Amino acid sequence: MSARRITAQPLTREAFAPFGAVIDKAGGAPRPMNAGMARRFHDLARVEVAGESAQVVVGLVEAKPYPLPLTLGLVERHPLGAQAFLPLTDAPFLVVVCPDERGRLSRPQAFLTAPGQGVCYAMNVWHGVLTPFGAPQDFVVIDRGGPGVNLEEFVFEEPWSIHLPE
Amino acid sequence: MSARRITAQPLTREAFAPFGAVIDKAGGAPRPMNAGMARRFHDLARVEVAGESAQVVVGLVEAKPYPLPLTLGLVERHPLGAQAFLPLTDAPFLVVVCPDERGRLSRPQAFLTAPGQGVCYAMNVWHGVLTPFGAPQDFVVIDRGGPGVNLEEFVFEEPWSIHLPE
Numbered sequence: 001m002s003a004r005r006i007t008a009q010p011l012t013r014e015a016f017a018p019f020g021a022v023i024d025k026a027g028g029a030p031r032p033m034n035a036g037m038a039r040r041f042h043d044l045a046r047v048e049v050a051g052e053s054a055q056v057v058v059g060l061v062e063a064k065p066y067p068l069p070l071t072l073g074l075v076e077r078h079p080l081g082a083q084a085f086l087p088l089t090d091a092p093f094l095v096v097v098c099p100d101e102r103g104r105l106s107r108p109q110a111f112l113t114a115p116g117q118g119v120c121y122a123m124n125v126w127h128g129v130l131t132p133f134g135a136p137q138d139f140v141v142i143d144r145g146g147p148g149v150n151l152e153e154f155v156f157e158e159p160w161s162i163h164l165p166e
Numbered sequence: 167m168s169a170r171r172i173t174a175q176p177l178t179r180e181a182f183a184p185f186g187a188v189i190d191k192a193g194g195a196p197r198p199m200n201a202g203m204a205r206r207f208h209d210l211a212r213v214e215v216a217g218e219s220a221q222v223v224v225g226l227v228e229a230k231p232y233p234l235p236l237t238l239g240l241v242e243r244h245p246l247g248a249q250a251f252l253p254l255t256d257a258p259f260l261v262v263v264c265p266d267e268r269g270r271l272s273r274p275q276a277f278l279t280a281p282g283q284g285v286c287y288a289m290n291v292w293h294g295v296l297t298p299f300g301a302p303q304d305f306v307v308i309d310r311g312g313p314g315v316n317l318e319e320f321v322f323e324e325p326w327s328i329h330l331p332e
Contacts, residue, residue, distance in 0.1 A: 023306075025226055034295040038229040043311055045224040056222040058211040058250055058286065058308060060191055063204040084224050086306050088254065088282075116254075120224065129200040140189075140252050142224060142308055145209055 005161050006072075008094055008110035011117055015109075019097040019125045021045035023086055023118035045120035049081040049144040057145035061085070063130045063137050070133070070162040072096055072108060074155045075126040081144025085130060086118030088138040095119050096128030096162060098154075105154060110162045126154060171327050172238075174260060174276035177283055181275075185263040185291045187211035189252050189284035211286035215247040215310040223311035227251070229296045229303050236299070236328035238262055238274060240321045241292040247310025251296060252284030254304040261285050262294030262328060264320075271320060276328045292320060 009015060013022045023044045030039035047056050075098045087093060095111040105126060113119070118139075121127045130139060144150055175181060179188045189210045196205035213222050241264045253259060261277040271292060279285070284305075287293045296305060310316055 023224055023226070025228075030228070033227070034229070037232070038227050038296055040307065041226040041228075043223045043225060046311065047222045047224060047308075049222075056213045056215075056308070057209045058189055058213060058252070058284075059209060060189070060207040061199070061204050062191075062196070062207075063200070066203070086224070086254075088252075118224075130204055140306060141206065142213075142222070145212065 002161065004158060005163060006108060006110050007163050008112040008165055010165065011095060011111035011113045016111060016119065020082065020122040021120040023084065023120060024116060045084050047082045047084055047120065047142050048123055051080045051146060051148045054080065054144055054146040056142060059141045061130060061139045061141050063132050063139060065133045065135055066131045068133050068164060070094055070131055072128055072160040072162055074153055075128055076151060076153045077124050077126045078150045079124050079152060080148050080150040082120055082123050083143040084118060084120035085139045085141050088140060090115040091132065091135060091137055093137060094131040094133065094162060098126035100126055108160055112165060168327065170324060171329060172274060172276050173329050174278040174331055176331065177261060177277035177279045182277060182285065186248065186288040187286040189250065189286060190282060211250050213248045213250055213286065213308050214289055216289065217246045217312060217314045220246065220310055220312040222308060225307045227296060227305045227307050229298050229305060231299045231301055232297045234299050234330060236260055236297055238294055238326040238328055240319055241294055242317060242319045243290050243292045244316045245290050245318060246314050246316040248286055248289050249309040250284060250286035251305045251307055253282065254306060256281040257298065257301060257303055259303060260297040260299065260328060264292035266292055274326055278331060
């Protein structure tokens with residue numbers, strides 16, 4: 001087995017906690033609202049932003065599927081804001097993050113979402129690009145708008161190979 | 167025809183502009199991202215928040231359907247933040263807003279979304295509660311978290327009756 005081979009794990013709050021938040025209904029008891037006609041799973045993720053004139057903006061993303069196993073050649077991070085993605089269709093997608101140990105990137109970790117799960121990458125967390133597989137997928141994205149350089153990329157010397165759980 | 171009868175209009179950017187933003191893909195040309203593997207419809211809505219320690223939070227809402235015609239007995243507003251709702255299923259839903267003319271609420275306006283459309287109510291805009299019809303509907307909600315009183319309600323002396331377009 002290649003040392004560059006990574007097997008994705010199911011996405012859970014516990015495993016993902018060092019990197020950000022999981023957005024799904026499993027996070028706690030919902031609050032009733034609108035005289036009992038609705039219930040709200042509150043505060044699943046906080047979209048923190050930094051810098052002057054920073055705002056939180058909502059966008060939509062159409063993403064093309066990647067072939068599997070996924071070849072991970074780079075990761076990126078946003079030093080000025082968190083970034084949340086929630087799928088608008090029920091297919092799972094791959095979530096890749098990479099711990100940063102005092103400025104050195106260590107082995108990436110990969111997660112497979114359950115249908116409907118989204119994530120919020122915390123500010124400054126290295127992560128892979130949006131990677132659906134099998135079919136195109138639409139997402140809502142909630143992140144920072146405003147002036148300033150909010151993107152860093154890191155290209156691996158050798159790519160990683162990300163596999164679905166067996 | 168009763169003076170309290172309101173017919174919903176199709177939701178368009180132009181008609182909704184005084185009340186907030188429409189979240190859909192019709193808002194402009196998308197930007198390519200991720201080396202052409204995705205395209206982003208950017209900055210469709212800004213979720214403005216006010217007050218100290220205010221944050222933007224992401225939640226999920228399960229909403230029960232209302233019978234039609236909709237009986238609109240009250241509207242609410244959030245003086246400290248905008249509030250965005252995007253449906254997670256492709257059914258339309260009703261959006262009701264109410265102009266405020268120097269502290270006096272005037273005749274509500276009702277809109278019917280196209281499938282997939284969401285809205286962001288601007289800070290302090292009077293609006294009805296989340297009103298799917300026909301079947302329950304899930305939404306992602308993006309709004310303000312933090313201390314402070316961020317809810318005001320206004321109860322109409324006589325309810326309004328909101329009808330779908332003919």
